[in-house]
Amino acid sequence: MSERVVFHIDVNSAYLSWEAVYRLQHGSCIDLRNIPSIVGGDQEKRHGIVLAKSIPAKKYGIITGESVHSAKEKCPELVSVPPNYPRYVLASDEMIKVLEKYSPNIQRYSIDEAFLDFSNRDEYFLDAALRLKEEIKNNLGFTVNIGIGPNKLLAKMASDFSKPDRIHTLFQNEIKDKMHPLPIRDLFMVGSRTEKKLQSRGIFTIGDLANTKRDYIHSWLKKPGLLIWEYANGIENSPVKNGLIPLKSVGNSTTMPFDVESKEEAHKVLLAISEMIGLRSRDLNSCGQVISVSIKNHMFFSYSHQRKLIVPTNCTNTIYKTARDLFDEMWQGEPLRNFSINLSQLVSNDFFQLSILESINKKEEMLDRTIDSIRLRYGQNSVIRSCFLYSGIDPIIGGVVAEEAYPMMSSIL
Template sequence: MRFIVHSDINHCYAQIEEMMHPDLKAVPMAVGGHEELRHGIILAKNDLAKASGVKTAMSLREARQVCPDLLIILPHYDDYIYYTTKVKDIYRQYTDAVESFGLDEAWIDLTHSQALFGDPVMIAQTIQKRVYEECGINVSMGVSYNKIFAKMGSDLHKKRGFDVIMPDNYQKIIWPLPIEDLFYVGVRTAPKLRARGIGTVGDLATMPKGIIKSFLGKMGEYLWYFANGYDESEVQPLYEGMKSVGNGITTCKDMNGLNDLKIVLTILCESVATRLKQAGLKGAVVRIGLRGSNLRYFSRQRKLERATNVSYEILDMAMTLVKENIRDGIFRSVNVTVSSLKKDDGVEQLSLFDDLEKHDCHKQLDQTIDAIRERFGYHAIGKAIVLEDQELADFNPLEENVIHPVGYLK
């Protein structure tokens, strides 16, 4: 049997700020936008702020209404990358099978670590203890026989929570959970399930698979397998051997001209940028591919001056390649890929000609959008350009890409 751990640095940004500045533990504090200008959202909060009603993705104004004494700290991303890398370096002392999922989360496969280190549950407890003693950071952990249940286990109890979910107890632990707690059930999917009387993970798991698929399509089939623990996907160290990150789509209708292409490319580039950040990567080469209504395929690529995982910079190069090579036309499908990957170590190598303020602005915008989508679902926020043709823009490449495929697909 496999032994997979999901480890989560609780309230990551806020916890790292408290670790660096212990006096912040004594006041309600959150990491968010610019305090004086009152814009932006809450990215993370400490326990005192949470107790006062502050929630992730709240606007600063809303947060101050529920907690007038709230202290807002501007994010220090370089520090967060540095310390989360130290934490993951501890994980890698026990196995090379460590898969990052954003800065604060990772799957760890301890199946083959038993020969050297003994009982996998004891190994996970040792790792949790070492992270706190050596880095001053609390992590919650879920131990299971698949990635989905391990992830859900780490969410059960925060602040050094530790839950073991195995074939003999998953129905008791997982099935009573509200359907919203199932991995990949977002704010748009949950109401569709609840409208059909599916309020818990167990309700979904015991419903005939064909019924779920009839109204949720292929994603419904994935969710049914997730709820029943039928997930054999491997823990993969994404930064090793990974050649590129990309997304593409054959649109529901033809893209007529450059503006339609930009609408779709905006969504694809956001997805690629998010997936790069989840893997802790940057890329230096942007490639686009287009297929016209005549089914002829066209592709171009170009190297950036520096590696990036900022969606605007990927989109800017993608549109540059489009504009330089085509003037107009009708297109059926499009894809964008970022390659020449490197680990995101938090170091920004900017030239004298770079617009640092613009770069930081778009970097923080990406972080804000990702935080809102993580809490409220993918369609909770989007760039204004997608409103120009909502039919063309009605797709979600992050979920439809299915980053963690279930084993039955093999």
């Protein structure tokens, strides 16, 4: 049995690169990648965080997730451009098309990351990786890092080494030199909380964790502890999962531009979110059985309530009414900043037997489906509930829909 070879492909500063390429394609003479720049949310709408940064911006100490305000303090001449998700979905789709030429076994991990199984191929893996990297750069205009290893974990760790436009390997015999000296926070699945816990007991590098007794970590940090101990030792054997992985939940949330202080207004926000969750779950041909509402107040404190339904649903009104009840049960009356609804324990309609209870809701489902098709044809706001008129609240909140095309870049580079 020959050793497995897995590639992890990671787009360098994805949103920022894609934004830069789009602007070059549309006549801009500035390449955002070469100046201090970020893709950032709208500060006026209180969405002002850094979603992606250029390498020059990184040199000012700007990090993803920090507020745009503090990023501008670090670098006053910083250029901030708004995000355009449909654009990024298209760029991502184009990259996947390229990957498919190299292996039939590809797992899309996120909008800007994918695993590719390169086991048992005739071509030498480093040659293939180099061709792949160059093809993406020449044809699509952006660069990627490729990590190569015997499993997904090591491939992913390798793609994170030095950037941009680089290929790195991380096989079993390289773990000690290339991975063990790294700080513990660099290990996949060690976040800031776990970092602090590990440091408090003298574990500072990935090697420190790897050399700790397995049972000690397991009994201390339970399942997640065992997982990161195995990762530190390069142990991971999940397959590259080809094809669509069914969603287990759909959720949408929004940070309002202003604090919501009345129940009526809060209900409207919940209805607008319910519209999107209903639309998405119907589009997936699925129903969910658990509805959860979470709110974040002006002090940034969050709390949630959930309820399991007797019968799974994808009906906008059922989602809304449940969400409203949950909200009324938990809200303490303080000003609210963020609202979120989640529909989970999703089951496909094909597997979900229509019960007598559900058939009562046939009319409701017909109405939802009719509205969905009108919105699909004439736009999301072609049918809206009258309560949203002059309310200052969007009638549907959340979601991403793609429309433009992604041109080839070969003429420019």
